[in-house]
Amino acid sequence: MDLTTTFTQSLDELIQQVMPSLVVVRGRRRGAGAGFIWSSDGLILTNSHVVGRHAPKLILQDEQEYKSQLLARDPNVDLALLSIKASGLTPLEPASVSPRVGEMVFAFGHPWGQRNSVTKGIVSALMSAHTRRKKQQFPVIRSDVPLAPGNSGGPLVNMRGEMIGINAMIMGGDQSIAIPASVVVEFVDRFISKKSGKAHRDKYIPEGVL
Amino acid sequence: MSKNILIELSDALADAAERAGQSTVLVNARRRIPASGIAIAADLILTANHVVERDEDLNVTLPDGSELSATVAGRDPGSDLALLKLERAAATAAEPTKTPARVGQIALALGRPTTGGIQASLGAVSAIDGPFRTHHGGLLERTMRTDCIPYPGFSGGPLIAADGTVLGLNTSGLTRGAAITIPTDIAWSVAETLEKHGHIRRGYLGIRSQTVEIPSDAQKSLKRKQTSGLLIVGVEKKSPGAKGGLIVGDILVGVKGSPISHHDELFTHLTGEVIGKSTAIDVLRGGKLESIDVVIGER
Numbered sequence: 001m002d003l004t005t006t007f008t009q010s011l012d013e014l015i016q017q018v019m020p021s022l023v024v025v026r027g028r029r030r031g032a033g034a035g036f037i038w039s040s041d042g043l044i045l046t047n048s049h050v051v052g053r054h055a056p057k058l059i060l061q062d063e064q065e066y067k068s069q070l071l072a073r074d075p076n077v078d079l080a081l082l083s084i085k086a087s088g089l090t091p092l093e094p095a096s097v098s099p100r101v102g103e104m105v106f107a108f109g110h111p112w113g114q115r116n117s118v119t120k121g122i123v124s125a126l127m128s129a130h131t132r133r134k135k136q137q138f139p140v141i142r143s144d145v146p147l148a149p150g151n152s153g154g155p156l157v158n159m160r161g162e163m164i165g166i167n168a169m170i171m172g173g174d175q176s177i178a179i180p181a182s183v184v185v186e187f188v189d190r191f192i193s194k195k196s197g198k199a200h201r202d203k204y205i206p207e208g209v210l
Numbered sequence: 211m212s213k214n215i216l217i218e219l220s221d222a223l224a225d226a227a228e229r230a231g232q233s234t235v236l237v238n239a240r241r242r243i244p245a246s247g248i249a250i251a252a253d254l255i256l257t258a259n260h261v262v263e264r265d266e267d268l269n270v271t272l273p274d275g276s277e278l279s280a281t282v283a284g285r286d287p288g289s290d291l292a293l294l295k296l297e298r299a300a301a302t303a304a305e306p307t308k309t310p311a312r313v314g315q316i317a318l319a320l321g322r323p324t325t326g327g328i329q330a331s332l333g334a335v336s337a338i339d340g341p342f343r344t345h346h347g348g349l350l351e352r353t354m355r356t357d358c359i360p361y362p363g364f365s366g367g368p369l370i371a372a373d374g375t376v377l378g379l380n381t382s383g384l385t386r387g388a389a390i391t392i393p394t395d396i397a398w399s400v401a402e403t404l405e406k407h408g409h410i411r412r413g414y415l416g417i418r419s420q421t422v423e424i425p426s427d428a429q430k431s432l433k434r435k436q437t438s439g440l441l442i443v444g445v446e447k448k449s450p451g452a453k454g455g456l457i458v459g460d461i462l463v464g465v466k467g468s469p470i471s472h473h474d475e476l477f478t479h480l481t482g483e484v485i486g487k488s489t490a491i492d493v494l495r496g497g498k499l500e501s502i503d504v505v506i507g508e509r
Contacts, residue, residue, distance in 0.1 A: 102227030
């Protein structure tokens with residue numbers, strides 16, 4: 001088999017692998033964002049700024065619409081955890097390895113309402129950003145994937161089909177900022193440990209953990 | 211299971227960025243955000259001239275975070291290159307490419323404008339053109355264009371191939387708004403001259419000229435197919451051209467036997483090597499071909 005055919009097939013496989021986990025997050029107001037399935041029993045992750053004030057409606061790949069419940073949110077790192085009553089969903093695994101500058105990435109989302117779009121790019125820099133009111137610093141991934149409104153909350157995926165970040169922001173038109181998987185995992189862990197009743201102070205997100 | 215080609219390609223690109231990133235340094239020599247540079251030897255950094263705004267108080271930060279002071283070893287505004295000498299030999303020299311760049315090949319532009327780590331932008335070599343007369347009076351035999359995004363602070367950094375070897379040096383100082391890449395062979399040879407002389411030596415004739423059509427009867431005395439030459443419209447007093455005997459009205463048609471039909475071709479001959487040497491200038495004077503020996507000066 002020639003190289004381009006192998007390449008196209010690998011691309012196709014990767015997209016088929018990730019796409020079932022992509023969801024539409026529809027708030028009360030017009031416009032929608034993206035999100036993805038975190039666990040098979042109905043945990044969904046998206047950006048805090050996509051969720052708005054009310055728990056949004058979610059549309060899965062089978063076009064089923066779900067009412068969601070807002071479990072946790074942290075505007076400082078722009079993340080929100082939602083849950084729906086469902087089971088047997090296909091979760092998107094967070095990357096086990098750290099992102100590297102130069103590696104190829106795909107953004108999954110719904111730019112300008114175009115459902116299930118995939119855009120390509122590379123990790124262009126690993127930087128840190130300030131939380132609101134500049135209280136803390138946390139790592140972010142800068143990439144050159146083209147993003148548009150509707151991409152927010154969608155996953156940034158590496159060539160292994162793993163989630164390396166959540167697309168959150170567009171800077172200057174040609175730079176995209178994603179919240180890295182390490183921060184996402186920490187955010188979910190924080191919620192779960194809170195729920196299990198353990199005394200758990202908010203962990204400081206260390207700098208440069210990418 | 212066979213290896214996934216996407217993962218292989220992605221890993222290769224990240225490996226290339228990591229490898230070449232070891233030779234990409236931060237150059238702190240202007241008021242705005244710092245720019246980038248390429249280590250071409252353990253103590254030599256090649257960067258873009260326009261990012262070196264100061265001659266003193268220059269700092270270079272190596273990939274390991276160590277900050278070294280540097281001095282300007284040489285500048286060439288013509289090709290927008292500057293060579294910095296580090297206080298000690300601590301840098302990892304970049305590996306220049308062995309195979310010249312080809313249009314269509316994938317390439318990464320690297321930069322290190324912050325101490326937060328290497329930065330990269332992926333693209334392809336879109337065009338290789340030249341010769342290119344820069345607005346600072348330099349002439350680059352070849353330049354490359356890519357569709358990599360020239361992020362702020364990327365000037366002076368390398369364009370690398372997928373194997374991590376350096377294809378050229380990126381700069382946005384030669385063209386307004388856009389970035390171009392100076393091919394490695396040209397950039398490295400400028401650096402060599404800068405190390406020896408501190409500046410690029412350019413030959414000087416002292417004439418003003420314009421391109422003109424060569425009349426058909428004069429073409430006969432040329433005994434070659436050449437339809438244009440340079441009409442000398444002015445000769446500076448006491449210039450090498452004046453001393454050698456060039457006069458207004460001569461049509462310059464060749465240097466050392468090779469035909470000159472445009473200014474760019476004359477430029478390529480007035481290199482550092484001909485300075486101080488008696489050089490045969492072919493002119494049409496009164497319709498007849500004459501060879502005049504001129505000792506080329508230095509600009």
